[in-house]
Amino acid sequence: MKKEEIKEILQKELSSNKENRIYLLVTDTEDYHYSILSLLEYFTDKLKLEGIYITFNRPYSTIVNKLKGDKIDTSKICFIDCTGKKESNENCFFIDGPQSLTELSILITSITDSKNVGFLLFDSLSALLVYNKKDIVERFTHYLMNKARLFNTLSFFIILKEDEASNKITPNISLFCDKIIKI
Numbered sequence: 001m002k003k004e005e006i007k008e009i010l011q012k013e014l015s016s017n018k019e020n021r022i023y024l025l026v027t028d029t030e031d032y033h034y035s036i037l038s039l040l041e042y043f044t045d046k047l048k049l050e051g052i053y054i055t056f057n058r059p060y061s062t063i064v065n066k067l068k069g070d071k072i073d074t075s076k077i078c079f080i081d082c083t084g085k086k087e088s089n090e091n092c093f094f095i096d097g098p099q100s101l102t103e104l105s106i107l108i109t110s111i112t113d114s115k116n117v118g119f120l121l122f123d124s125l126s127a128l129l130v131y132n133k134k135d136i137v138e139r140f141t142h143y144l145m146n147k148a149r150l151f152n153t154l155s156f157f158i159i160l161k162e163d164e165a166s167n168k169i170t171p172n173i174s175l176f177c178d179k180i181i182k183i
Contacts, residue, residue: 001031006183007038013181014042014154020178022145023156026170027183032124032160035183037070039121039156044076049118049154052111054080054104056127060092078111080104098131101140108144112151120148124158125173129165138172145176 013023027035043049055063060081067074074091081087082104084097093111095103111117122144128137141157148155157173159166161182174180 001183003034003038006031006034007041009183010035010038010181011042011046013179017179021152021154022148022176022178024170024173024177024180025156025158025183026161026180027158028161031183032158033066036121036123036158037067037072040067040072040077041070043119043121043154044073047118048076050076050115051078051117051119051121051153052080052108053077053121053123054082054108055123056082056098056131057123059083059085059087060089060094061087078115078117080107080111098128101132101136105140105143105147108147112147112153117151117153120144120153120155122155122157124160125169126158126160126163126166129163129169134165134169138169141169141173142176 025035043051060079063079064074079092081092081094082098086094093107095107125137125141145155159170159173161167
């Protein structure tokens with residue numbers, strides 16, 4: 001899919017459905033990165049929201065360098081790096097690794113209690129499945145989606161459509177979402 005088509009689909013969905021708050025974004029690996037860029041650009045530039053970006057895929061420094069190169073304002077984003085690689089930065093929190101879901105939950109609660117969090121971007125359920133069993137990922141995702149709903153936080157959970165393990169949890173995760181967007 002072309003980059004502008006992805007951007008248009010996401011912006012149309014977000015601008016036309018104000019009641020939907022919890023999204024599952026199903027994308028392929030080819031469109032994955034640009035889907036995330038389009039969402040972050042929309043959240044930070046168009047909606048002027050501050051938010052949380054949770055990463056299981058790439059370390060904080062790699063993501064920030066890429067986002068800055070794409071002119072995304074990273075000062076509005078609080079990062080949670082779950083890759084296990086620790087770097088010092090005031091705009092990022094680190095947890096021990098992708099299996100530390102209790103630590104992640106406590107950190108999200110702490111951030112949402114202390115900041116005005118307008119969005120949550122969870123990158124990605126597919127990566128979380130590499131380190132955790134299917135039922136644990138489903139329960140944890142359900143818990144996070146309910147938490148996001150309580151805080152009225154616009155939330156996107158990314159999942160890759162080519163991933164076999166992801167395909168097994170998509171039907172159950174879909175039940176907890178307001179909307180599924182397929183790119």
